[in-house]
Amino acid sequence: MALIIQDKQVVYIAPPVKLTKDEKKVLENASVNHKLIKKATSRKYKIV
Amino acid sequence: MLELKKYNATNANYRLAIDILSNLKLSDNLDNAEREKLFIEDICKRVQKNGTVLYLLRDEDETFGFIALSVSSIDTFPSLQVDYIFVSESYRGVCLEKLSDTKTSTYLIEFAIEIAKEIQDQVGLRYLVLLPDNDRLQSVYKVMGFQVLAKQEWMFIKL
Numbered sequence A: 001m002a003l004i005i006q007d008k009q010v011v012y013i014a015p016p017v018k019l020t021k022d023e024k025k026v027l028e029n030a031s032v033n034h035k036l037i038k039k040a041t042s043r044k045y046k047i048v
Numbered sequence B: 001m002l003e004l005k006k007y008n009a010t011n012a013n014y015r016l017a018i019d020i021l022s023n024l025k026l027s028d029n030l031d032n033a034e035r036e037k038l039f040i041e042d043i044c045k046r047v048q049k050n051g052t053v054l055y056l057l058r059d060e061d062e063t064f065g066f067i068a069l070s071v072s073s074i075d076t077f078p079s080l081q082v083d084y085i086f087v088s089e090s091y092r093g094v095c096l097e098k099l100s101d102t103k104t105s106t107y108l109i110e111f112a113i114e115i116a117k118e119i120q121d122q123v124g125l126r127y128l129v130l131l132p133d134n135d136r137l138q139s140v141y142k143v144m145g146f147q148v149l150a151k152q153e154w155m156f157i158k159l
Helices: A021-029 A034-042 B016-023 B030-048 B104-123 B135-144
Strands: A003-006 A009-012 B003-007 B053-058 B063-074 B077-087 B127-130 B155-158
Touching: A003 B030, A009 B030, A034 B104, B016 B030, B016 B053, B030 B053, B030 B063, B030 B077, B053 B104, B063 B104, B063 B127, B077 B104, B104 B127, B104 B135, B135 B155
Parallel strands: B077 B127
Antiparallel strands: A003 A009, B003 B053, B053 B063, B063 B077, B127 B155
């Protein structure tokens, strides 16, 4: 979710545009969850 | 038949929020329901402006919830962003036979992964990202496979 409420108004929160070196490492060194992706992509979704 | 009704700027009109709100059950808690209503109205405006695409999960009898997705980036990494995910109060935390014994939220996130993989195949994409609304949801998303981005509250799945 990228929405919050401030002063009774909905405010859109964008992802960070600049990460620290450590944060970039977390992103880049993260492993791909192949089991999850396989489960998600093997299902048939009917989009209308 | 289970389907995901897609709403984008080409088919969404000013009635979208009204239609969606009439088909979904908001929280019983009035404060939470008011927040959800504000979020849904905002998301529907974004759909009309081509800022996000909304997929409403339903079958002939019921509407389970929806997910709104948009293109984004985290630092310089292209990402698919979950703008908002909503599950009708009646179906929260429940595994549904109609959804292959999966919770509605999990089903919608897995659908987002499917969309993300399609985009990745076409134009390149690195992550599915979202910002959980609270600590409880952060735990829920961790169970689904999301990782926390260090000090940031954003969470991601590497694709």
